[in-house]
Amino acid sequence: MRRDPLRTLIRRIDERDDAEHPLVLLHPGALGTDVYHRIGEHLPESRSLRVVDMEAIDAYYGAAFGEWHEDVSVEGLAASVLDAVRDTLELRAGQWTLAGWSFGGVIAHSLAHALDASEVPDRLVLLDSIAPVPGYLHDPEEDLAPELVLAWFGFYLGAKRGVSVPEADYSDVELSEGLRRLLDLAVEAGALPPGTSYPGLRKVFDVYNAGLLRNNRITRGHRPTPGSVPLTLVRPRAGLLDTPRPLGWERLYEHVPVVRCPGNHYSMLHEREPASLLAAVLADPCARSSEDSA
Amino acid sequence: MSETGQNALTAERVREWLVEKVAYRLDVSTDRIDVNQYFDEFDLDSTEALVLSGELENWLGFELETTALWYHPTIAELSEYIVEVRDGNAA
Structure with missing residues (x-):
């Protein structure tokens, strides 16, 4: 943009x-x-x-x-x-x-x-x-725990659209599996347009995560x-x-x-x-x- | 695996793909999409723009820098840039 x-x-x-x-x-x-x-x-x-x-x-x-x-x-x-x-x-x-x-x-x-x-x-x-x-x-070279960052990302997606994405349990799931679970919840809640694909959501997540890692790196x-x-x-x-x-x-x-x-x-x-x-x-x-x- | 054949990738094909996607998101016909309009002047929010970017990468079969839409902010410019990236000539 x-x-x-x-x-x-x-x-x-x-x-x-x-x-x-x-x-x-x-x-x-x-x-x-x-x-x-x-x-x-x-x-x-x-x-x-x-x-x-x-x-x-x-x-x-x-x-x-x-x-x-x-x-x-x-x-x-x-x-x-x-x-x-x-x-x-x-x-x-x-x-x-x-x-x-x-x-x-x-x-x-x-x-x-x-x-x-x-x-x-x-x-x-x-x-x-x-x-x-x-x-x-947090060590900026290490990924954040999926259960933590997926919960934050769900809150973020909801806030962007002024809706509430239901909280879910992301413990013990791989990041990609958790994102697919979140994709369904976010579309259903109206936080993402119908038809949003996994690659599309993954890009949104990567940019979101990059912002978190940047801030972690600055504080290191x-x-x-x-x-x-x-x-x-x-x-x-x-x-x-x-x-x-x-x-x-x-x-x-x-x-x-x-x-x-x-x-x-x-x-x-x-x-x-x-x-x-x-x-x-x-x-x-x-x-x-x-x-x-x- | 790319959804487009790398050899068949042209700026025109990328333009067509982007026009179709943007038109679908905006629920307008493709002839309403100006390829020289800035992405942020379309009624797309930043999340939708990133979703579009992720789906574009999936279609292309290679990643773009996140800043690609920043430095190449229209469909026409981005399409030309993508073909340069494919050819390894991007600055």
């Missing part, structure tokens, strides 16, 4: 120019930035939402397709994003909120370290983001430092990992308040109920935490 010539790194989700407390949310791709409109609709007038479309960074986008640049790193991406944010907003300490979904949370954590003291946000809100710490890092060798900005972690019912621990962030932050929401890793961004909750969390992160994992 031709790259959108109008694609910009910072995307405004609303028209609130004079909002007193902007929100900046880092989006690593997979879904388009349109998914954030529902969250934007639920935000109070005092908040404005700007989404950073990281795939507008050519080196990051191309890295998923074999056009690897050695300078694509967590710190490098954070620096690129920060330059663009500073060009767009006047960052005043405590008067804005930084957020990141999925891999965007890893970059947001790094970006928070690169800020001047006069620019530090009031809070960092991470949406189903896995910390880049030992035990949570990255050594995150502990964070000092107050953190809130939002986890959907069906998130990336099924673990009671707060996705490794407890290694980097003293306290990790966790907010639970409905939906899965993708639908949490745009389905009515979770999007409404997310808007409330982004507007006032402290009021909503239901767990506190030290």
Whole structure:
């Protein structure tokens, strides 16, 4: 597909120019930035939402397709994003909120370290983001476990079309067999057009998987430092990992308040109920935490 | 195994295959498909474009770079490029 010539790194989700407390949310791709409109609709007038479309960074986008640049790193991406944010907003300490979904949370954590003291946000809100710490890092040279990646891929296909693909048990199946099983479920749910073939779905999967492996590769060798900005972690019912621990962030932050929401890793961004909750969390992160994992 | 004979592969044949597939996806007649229109100007979402790409590879019997549709963003350009790839002349 031709790259959108109008694609910009910072995307405004609303028209609130004079909002007193902007929100900046880092989006690593997979879904388009349109998914954030529902969250934007639920935000109070005092908040404005700007989404950073990281795939507008050519080196990051191309890295998923074999056009690897050695300078694509967590710190490098954070620096690129920060330059663009500073060009767009006047960052005043405590008067804005930084957020990141999925891999965007890893970059947001790094970006928070690169800020001047006069620019530090009031809070960092991470949406189903896995910390880049030992035990949570995946070797980018190895394929992800089929049962894990097929479940995520099913959620992704559903979110692309705004439908729900039934969850299935993919344990103990080869990738190709699991994909064929998912193909039937996705077509039946309306996530794929009738008549979609296995080779067609396989291509969609390969590109999806390449994005995951790119992000794993970027975090390889990255050594995150502990964070000092107050953190809130939002986890959907069906998130990336099924673990009671707060996705490794407890290694980097003293306290990790966790907010639970409905939906899965993708639908949490745009389905009515979770999007409404997310808007409330982004507007006032402290009021909503239901767990506190030290 | 390719569904097309490699020796019989011409840019015209690839164009015809793509026009038929795009017309089917859009539920329009083949004469409504402009081979010089950008893929992203057709009413295909990114998933459908990738499905089309995967089915094209299956028909051709060889893989294309994922960026092929990015650098060759029309049916006409992609068809010419595919024949160059088959002939080993692609840049």
